Amino acid sequence: METYAAQLQGNLDAIRTRIAAACRAAGRDSGDVRLLPVSKTVDEARLRLAHGIGLRELGENKVQEAMGKWEAMADLADLRWVLIGHLQTNKAKYAARFASEFQALDSLRVAQALDAQLQSRGRALDVLVQVNTSGETTKFGLAPEDVPGFVRQLPAFSSLRVRGLMTLALFSDDAARVRPCFARLRGLRDRLRQDAPDGIAMDELSMGMSGDFELAIAEGATTVRVGTAIFGSRPTPDSAYWPGFAGGAEGTAA
Numbered sequence: 001m002e003t004y005a006a007q008l009q010g011n012l013d014a015i016r017t018r019i020a021a022a023c024r025a026a027g028r029d030s031g032d033v034r035l036l037p038v039s040k041t042v043d044e045a046r047l048r049l050a051h052g053i054g055l056r057e058l059g060e061n062k063v064q065e066a067m068g069k070w071e072a073m074a075d076l077a078d079l080r081w082v083l084i085g086h087l088q089t090n091k092a093k094y095a096a097r098f099a100s101e102f103q104a105l106d107s108l109r110v111a112q113a114l115d116a117q118l119q120s121r122g123r124a125l126d127v128l129v130q131v132n133t134s135g136e137t138t139k140f141g142l143a144p145e146d147v148p149g150f151v152r153q154l155p156a157f158s159s160l161r162v163r164g165l166m167t168l169a170l171f172s173d174d175a176a177r178v179r180p181c182f183a184r185l186r187g188l189r190d191r192l193r194q195d196a197p198d199g200i201a202m203d204e205l206s207m208g209m210s211g212d213f214e215l216a217i218a219e220g221a222t223t224v225r226v227g228t229a230i231f232g233s234r235p236t237p238d239s240a241y242w243p244g245f246a247g248g249a250e251g252t253a254a
Contacts, residue, residue: 036226
C-alpha cells in the first residue's frame, strides 16, 4: 500500500500541475478551479490512503455505492461526498442522508423528492443542474433550451441550494467536437445569471474529466472531475456509470 500511496501522490501532483498550466494558458487563477477526485469503484483501503495525503472530498456516481463508503468511513468526519451521477427518485432518501453536494439535478420529481427528504432531516444540499450539451439521446441532463424554465421553478425547494451547472461533454478525441460542449454550458450560465431567481446562484461550472479537463478550464470550468488519472484504471467499464459512453478516447471518462 505504500507503493500505491506514492503513486497516488504522484498522480495527484501531476494533475495539479496540468490544472495550473491550463489556467495559465487561459489567463486564469488556478485557485479558481476545484479538483474533484472521482472515486467510483475505488475501495475503502485506497480511499483512506487518499484521505491520508490530503483529499477531503470525493465524487461518486452511484448513490448506494457512495453511501456504503460513507458508512464504512464515518470516522473520517471531514470527508465530503459529492454525487455526480443520475439519481432516481426512490433513492433520494439515501442521498439526503450523507451527500454534501449533488451535481446531476435534471428533473422536478428528483428536486421534490430530495427536498422532502432533506427537510425531514433538517439538512440542505448544494446542487448543480445537469445539462445535456452534446445533444446525445443516451445521456441524462436537460436540453439547454429547457434549463431557464427549470431553474425558475427551483426556489420552491428550499433545501436545495442551487450553485450552477454541470455537463458531460461528447466522448471523443476530437477537441473541435468536445470544446463546444463546454462553451455551450458557459454561455448558458452567463445568460442565466442575468435573470436568475432570488436565491439561485449561477457561479459554478462543473465540466471536464480526465481526458478533457484542460479544454474545460479554457472555457471557464470551476470544477473538474478527475478519476482514472488519479486512482488508475477501473475494472468496471465506464458504460456502467456514464450513459452514452461507448469506448471513446482512452482516458476521456472521469
